């Protein structure tokens with residue numbers, strides 16, 4: 882299996898970690914789209930949101946709970962956006978589930 886995020890989780894590829902616990906790791910996106918652009922990544926290799934199993938439900942909650950800690954740590958608890966691209970049509974490029982956490986300026990445009 883050739884997964885860049887699994888390699889980051891194992892420490893084989895460097896990243897700027899902003900948070901880590903038993904289940905979740907979070908690091909700065911290599912190509913930030915906002916002043917704060919963190920990827921919140923469950924350590925378990927799950928391809929996408931569509932591939933989630935019943936047993937993974939708690940893990941998704943843990944990713945969102947991690948966002949609260951990160952928001953406090955990075956001083957962006959005034960507001961942030963969490964985005965998940967799931968699958969080809971949504972433009973998912975890394976096939977290991979992750980949540981983009983975007984913050985650091987007022988966001989005007991909303992998709993929905």
Ligand code: AMP
Pocket residue numbers: 885894896909910911912913920965966972973974975976
């Ligand atoms: P997505 O298009 O939703 O699959 O998002 C993948 C994200 O991973 C993109 O925003 C990339 O910039 C980011 N990315 C790819 N490789 C790395 C890396 N080695 N370290 C940090 N972020 C990465």
Ligand code: ZN
Pocket residue numbers: 884885886887888925926927976977
């Ligand atoms: Zn992986």
